[in-house]
Amino acid sequence: MTRRIIDLRSDTVTKPTPEMREAMANAEVGDDVYGEDPTVNRLEALAAEMVGKEAAVFVPTGTMGNQISIMSWTQRGDEIILESTAHIYTYEVAAPAVLSQVQVRPITGKYGAMDPCDVKSAVRGVNIHFPRTTLICMENTHNRSGGCVLPLENMKAIYDIAKERNISVHLDGARVFNAATALGVDVKEITQYADSVQFCLSKGLCAPVGSLVAGPEDFVARARKARKLLGGGMRQAGILAAAGIIALEKMVHRLGEDHQNAKRLAEGLSQIPGLEIDMASVQTNMVAVGIKETGMDEFGFAAFLKSIGVLVNPSLPYVVRMVTHHDVTSSDIDEAVSRVRDALKK
Numbered sequence: 001m002t003r004r005i006i007d008l009r010s011d012t013v014t015k016p017t018p019e020m021r022e023a024m025a026n027a028e029v030g031d032d033v034y035g036e037d038p039t040v041n042r043l044e045a046l047a048a049e050m051v052g053k054e055a056a057v058f059v060p061t062g063t064m065g066n067q068i069s070i071m072s073w074t075q076r077g078d079e080i081i082l083e084s085t086a087h088i089y090t091y092e093v094a095a096p097a098v099l100s101q102v103q104v105r106p107i108t109g110k111y112g113a114m115d116p117c118d119v120k121s122a123v124r125g126v127n128i129h130f131p132r133t134t135l136i137c138m139e140n141t142h143n144r145s146g147g148c149v150l151p152l153e154n155m156k157a158i159y160d161i162a163k164e165r166n167i168s169v170h171l172d173g174a175r176v177f178n179a180a181t182a183l184g185v186d187v188k189e190i191t192q193y194a195d196s197v198q199f200c201l202s203k204g205l206c207a208p209v210g211s212l213v214a215g216p217e218d219f220v221a222r223a224r225k226a227r228k229l230l231g232g233g234m235r236q237a238g239i240l241a242a243a244g245i246i247a248l249e250k251m252v253h254r255l256g257e258d259h260q261n262a263k264r265l266a267e268g269l270s271q272i273p274g275l276e277i278d279m280a281s282v283q284t285n286m287v288a289v290g291i292k293e294t295g296m297d298e299f300g301f302a303a304f305l306k307s308i309g310v311l312v313n314p315s316l317p318y319v320v321r322m323v324t325h326h327d328v329t330s331s332d333i334d335e336a337v338s339r340v341r342d343a344l345k346k
Contacts, residue, residue, distance in 0.1 A: 001025070003141075003309035006336045010313060011175075011203040011258070011285060011325035019250065020207065020243040027242035031235050033228070043245050044212065050248060051176075051197055053214035054190040057224045058241055060232055062087075062174045065198035065211040067095045068226035072219055073168040075307070076101040079131040081122050083109040087172055088137055098171030099230070103131050112142025113150050116157035123165050136162050139172040140179045140190060145173060146278075146321070147262075147286030149179045155193040171197040174211070177286040178204060181255040195219070204255050204285060206326050209240045214269060251275035254326070256295035258285040258289065259334050261324040268337035274344060285324045292318040307338045 006057050007013050016024070030036035040058050048056040059065045065090050074080065080096060082089055084106035088096065096102050105122050107114045124130040136158060138148040162169045171194035173179070180187040191197045196215030201207035213223050227233060234240075266282040269275050269289055276290035289312075292299045298314035304321075315321040324333070 001272050004331050005169055005309050005311060006328065007311045008322040008324070008328065008336065009311045010323050013087065014202075014204070014325050014327050016208045016243050017206055017246065017251075020246045022247050023242040024239050027238040029236035029238035032237045033233040033235060037236060037238040037241070038123040039242040039245070039267060041223070043241040043248075046245060046248055047199075047212040048214050050187060051191040051199070051214050053133065053197065054217045054219040056212045056214035056232075057220050057227060058237060058244070059211050059213055059227055060234070061097070062172075062198055062200045062211040062226065063092050064232050066092060066137075066170070066172050066229060067099050068166040068223045068230065069164070069170045069196050069198060069213055069215075069234075070096050070100045070102065070137075071226040073135045073170060074100050074102050075134070076280040077131055078105075078134040079103045079124060080137060081105045081107060081119060081133060082137040083107055083112060083114050083139060083142070085109075086137060086139045087143050087174065088139070090144060102135075102275050105133075109142075109145075112139060112145035113148075113154045114138070114158065116154065116161060119158050120161050123167065125163070127227045133165070133167055135168050135170060137144070137170045137172060139174075141175045141182075143174070143283050143286075146281040146288035146324075147175070147178065147284040148281055149283050150194070150304075152183065152185075152189060155190065159193040168196070169194045173197045173199040175200065175284065178255050178259070181252075182259060182284050200246040201247045204258055204325055205251040207240075207243040207247040210244050212244075230321035236275045251326070255285070258324045259283075261285075261328065261330055262287050264330060265322060265324060265333045268333070269340065272337075272341050272344060275331045275340075287322045287324075288315060289320050289322060290318060291320060296308075304343070305340065308343045310339055
């Protein structure tokens with residue numbers, strides 16, 4: 001009998017809920033480039049209100065959201081500061097250099113959080129030889145560190161440094177609602193420490209497509225034009241926005257279930273000889289699993305787990321990443337742990 005696949009590669013594999021599909025089928029639409037799609041307009045207004053910003057713009061992807069934000073805050077030849085393993089720096093195809101023609105200054109953080117003293121030291125002084133520091137980017141939750149949450153005091157300290165030097169702050173908040181859930185706060189408590197924020201609808205919130213970029217009205221106007229430049233001007237996008245509205249209204253409150261399942265997964269795997277997990281890093285819906293003692297590298301281990309019907313992502317050298325989400329139940333977690341344990345014993 002074929003084993004059922006348990007897909008822990010990412011929360012991007014979530015399927016839209018039946019309510020989302022119904023809303024998409026019945027969505028009222030218009031031409032969004034003309035500003036005439038009522039469902040997109042409703043989504044953008046809802047998103048802006050939820051994160052405490054003046055306005056928002058709907059974009060196809062989080063990467064586009066981050067990049068139009070950088071384009072809208074900087075000029076060619078500027079420098080931006082971010083954490084050395086940030087998604088913008090690691091996974092976005094050198095887009096800051098290609099699209100905005102800015103230099104990136106990476107700072108090594110701990111669990112994704114930059115030391116404010118390091119950030120302050122990295123800000124450029126006025127000198128004919130130096131680029132201008134015009135933007136600081138933070139990421140919360142921090143993907144590469146295993147979904148860790150930036151402490152609010154850390155964000156505030158960096159935001160205060162930026163404001164002292166008249167520097168803008170952008171938050172890559174792809175999973176910012178996971179961060180708010182983990183901290184037990186309203187998401188505005190996080191987004192208040194950024195001038196702009198990008199967040200995804202298509203990860204733990206289960207929408208099929210889309211992200212939002214929110215910030216001041218003049219910034220969003222620039223971002224909207226940058227979106228058009230990059231080919232992101234969509235027409236009857238209300239079909240997609242309808243699912244996004246359901247995501248924000250109905251799916252945020254359940255993210256805690258994913259966090260509980262991630263802890264359940266981490267605790268189960270940590271009891272298996274050959275696997276190593278830093279439990280301090282299991283803060284939201286991701287689990288980074290060290291596998292060096294198994295004798296396999298991350299690609300070999302991912303292939304090994306695929307053969308038993310458990311899908312994971314190779315992450316770092318000798319580390320695989322597992323992500324819990326709406327389409328994985330607690331019984332799926334127990335089954336995955338059992339399969340891994342039995343397979344490694346053999």
